Amino acid sequence: xxxxxxxxxxxxxxxxxxxxxxxxxxxxxxxxxxxxxxxxxxxxxxxxxxxxxxxxxxxxxxxxxxxxxxxxxxxxxxxxxxxxxxxxxxxxxxxxxxxxxxxxxxxxxxxxxxxxxxxxxxxxxxxxxxxxxxxxxxxxxxxxxxxxxxxxxxxxxxxxxxxxxxxxxxxxxxxxxxxxxxxxxxxxxxxxxxxxxxxxxxxxxxxxxxxxxxxxxxxxxxxxxxxxxxxxxxxxxxxxxxxxxxxxxxxxxxxxxxxxxxxxxxxxxxxxxxxxxxxxxxxxxxxxxxxxxxxxxxxxxxxxxxxxxxxxxxxxxxxxxxxxxxxxxxxxxxxxxxxxxxxx
Numbered sequence: 533x534x535x536x537x538x539x540x541x542x543x544x545x546x547x548x549x550x551x552x553x554x555x556x557x558x559x560x561x562x563x564x565x566x567x568x569x570x571x572x573x574x575x576x577x578x579x580x581x582x583x584x585x586x587x588x589x590x591x592x593x594x595x596x597x598x599x600x601x602x603x604x605x606x607x608x609x610x611x612x613x614x615x616x617x618x619x620x621x622x623x624x625x626x627x628x629x630x631x632x633x634x635x636x637x638x639x640x641x642x643x644x645x646x647x648x649x650x651x652x653x654x655x656x657x658x659x660x661x662x663x664x665x666x667x668x669x670x671x672x673x674x675x676x677x678x679x680x681x682x683x684x685x686x687x688x689x690x691x692x693x694x695x696x697x698x699x700x701x702x703x704x705x706x707x708x709x710x711x712x713x714x715x716x717x718x719x720x721x722x723x724x725x726x727x728x729x730x731x732x733x734x735x736x737x738x739x740x741x742x743x744x745x746x747x748x749x750x751x752x753x754x755x756x757x758x759x760x761x762x763x764x765x766x767x768x769x770x771x772x773x774x775x776x777x778x779x780x781x782x783x784x785x786x787x788x789x790x791x792x793x794x795x796x797x798x799x800x801x802x803x804x805x806x807x808x809x810x811x812x813x814x815x816x817x818x819x820x821x822x823x824x825x826x827x828x829x830x831x832x833x834x835x836x837x838x839x840x841x842x843x844x845x846x847x848x849x850x851x852x853x854x855x856x857x858x859x860x861x862x863x864x865x866x867x868x869x870x871x872x873x874x875x876x
Contacts, residue, residue: 567592
């Protein structure tokens with residue numbers, strides 16, 4: 533779900549080339565779910581190998597990563613660990629949505645409504661443990677660093693940016709801001725031309741940068757107050773939020789009362805479903821680790837081909853072209869670094 537702050541936060545539109553030379557901590561689960569949803573056959577069927585194993589996520593990971601590296605961007609993928617207990621309700625809600633979407637998908641296929649079926653299929657994506665394992669295996673072969681977070685991947689990605697180990701964190705959700713990420717970039721893994729659902733209309737999806745300092749300054753609130761706004765609207769740890777309160781109303785109320793704790797007695801609710809302090813604690817003091825290494829290496833071409841082509845039936849020609857893009861990006865980055873040192 534992610535917190536709905538879209539209408540509140542100021543954004544700066546950029547191009548992927550503007551991010552050249554930058555390191556970006558990518559919320560891996562967020563990206564893999566996007567690949568699983570988008571990379572499908574016209575009838576909604578995901579890409580599969582000859583044994584029936586889904587490969588859409590690997591396709592997206594390979595080709596998107598190669599495009600980013602070719603542009604001089606240095607990706608770091610951050611994987612979710614054990615979710616906080618408070619996320620159980622949201623996880624169950626998502627599972628129910630997937631089950632309902634699967635029923636609608638099957639009906640649409642049966643009735644020949646192919647485009648509608650594809651739309652429902654996108655909502656049925658499930659990321660299984662073996663798929664995550666395969667994604668990590670591919671990244672290692674590509675020479676791209678990945679980090680296993682102890683809990684929320686977005687929290688760990690935000691931590692990397694706060695420590696200066698990454699320039700941006702990347703996710704479609706705005707939760708990164710609630711985790712204190714100084715700089716968030718959206719649409720990194722899905723930028724490009726996209727068709728609007730149920731319409732024969734295409735739009736250009738471009739990266740957007742959101743800076744926490746600018747958000748707080750424009751909204752005239754503190755970081756903790758931003759977290760309070762998020763909790764009122766609804767987060768993964770209290771999906772419903774407070775009924776009838778949208779982002780703008782939440783902002784107004786938090787500014788008026790100062791803190792969520794001061795505001796709660798004035799709300800027309802018998803009891804807040806989850807103690808706000810527990811939710812705030814997840815954002816203000818998330819479980820993260822400093823035990824990681826970030827190192828980009830040239831891809832192991834043979835290992836990549838052996839895995840992705842011989843085991844997962846990818847086209848060897850296309851895979852080799854993707855690897856060439858990565859090698860080109862690494863070479864140009866090294867040459868640029870050498871020039872900067874020479875003239876610096």
